[in-house]
Amino acid sequence: PAMRVDVVTIFPDYLAPLDLSLIGKAREDGLLDVRVHDLRDFTHDRHRTVDDTPYGGGAGMVMKPQPWSEALDHVLAQDNPTGAKPRLIVPGPGGQPFTQALARELAEEPWLAFACGRYEGIDERVYDHAREDLGLEVSVVSLGDYVLNGGEVAVLAMVEAVGRLVPGVIGNAASLVEESHEDGLLEYPIYTKPSSWNGREVPPVLLSGNHGAIAEWRHEQRLARTAARRPDLLHASHGTDAGDIEISA
Numbered sequence: 166p167a168m169r170v171d172v173v174t175i176f177p178d179y180l181a182p183l184d185l186s187l188i189g190k191a192r193e194d195g196l197l198d199v200r201v202h203d204l205r206d207f208t209h210d211r212h213r214t215v216d217d218t219p220y221g222g223g224a225g226m227v228m229k230p231q232p233w234s235e236a237l238d239h240v241l242a243q244d245n246p247t248g249a250k251p252r253l254i255v256p257g258p259g260g261q262p263f264t265q266a267l268a269r270e271l272a273e274e275p276w277l278a279f280a281c282g283r284y285e286g287i288d289e290r291v292y293d294h295a296r297e298d299l300g301l302e303v304s305v306v307s308l309g310d311y312v313l314n315g316g317e318v319a320v321l322a323m324v325e326a327v328g329r330l331v332p333g334v335i336g337n338a339a340s341l342v343e344e345s346h347e348d349g350l351l352e353y354p355i356y357t358k359p360s361s362w363n364g365r366e367v368p369p370v371l372l373s374g375n376h377g378a379i380a381e382w383r384h385e386q387r388l389a390r391t392a393a394r395r396p397d398l399l400h401a402s403h404g405t406d407a408g409d410i411e412i413s414a
């Protein structure tokens with residue numbers, strides 16, 4: 166069965182890129198069932214109000230709880246005869262880091278729901294309501310240590326990172342193995358035709374047909390790149406001491 170993904174946002178057009186490329190094809194192939202909902206469809210006033218001033222003062226506006234409650238009810242009720250529950254992911258700068266490990270964990274879920282905040286964020290009672298009244302597992306997740314204006318960019322990244330791990334979405338599953346952050350090392354340098362370009366040659370080992378030597382060279386390159394760019398990822402399990410690797414950035 167397809168993985169179902171619901172996204173609630175005040176900017177549904179921000180999620181249009183999910184109609185494109187691999188994720189778009191996975192939707193056509195029925196591997197992913199992605200539904201985007203406009204939070205303003207769950208307001209009832211003339212101005213379709215989703216925000217108001219913060220209790221206790223402070224800058225900015227806070228997203229009102231009622232529209233979110235109605236939007237979540239709609240998501241849970243739509244095409245859900247068994248009363249199954251999605252895992253609710255709320256992007257936020259104060260969340261747990263979004264990592265490849267978390268992407269792998271989320272790729273095992275049959276149903277994900279994403280709540281895209283804007284303004285200063287969502288009234289805290291929505292999180293409590295989702296956990297205590299709707300019985301949802303709620304995870305606040307951060308894309309990284311920088312501040313965005315809302316959750317949509319994060320959801321695009323998370324849906325792409327998770328979606329590509331769903332079996333069948335990426336044609337060649339082999340390409341999922343030796344990639345950065347899959348096994349703790351950055352990826353090796355890649356080359357294609359022509360072998361000589363702009364006075365620059367492809368490393369001869371790659372043209373040698375000696376697959377053992379090629380694999381060894383690629384592993385050395387991964388270690389060197391990781392030592393140069395992400396020494397924080399290197400630890401004892403990778404054997405070679407980062408100090409004695411020829412650094413080729």
Ligand SMILES: CN1CCC[C@H](Cn2ccc3ccc(-c4n[nH]c(N)c4C#N)cc32)C1
Binds near residue numbers: 256316
């Ligand atoms: C000044 N304020 C500070 C708090 C956040 C306000 C903007 N905002 C509202 C909703 C919302 C959702 C995610 C993120 C976000 N920022 N950085 C990341 N890695 C994120 C992720 N995932 C940001 C967001 C702006």
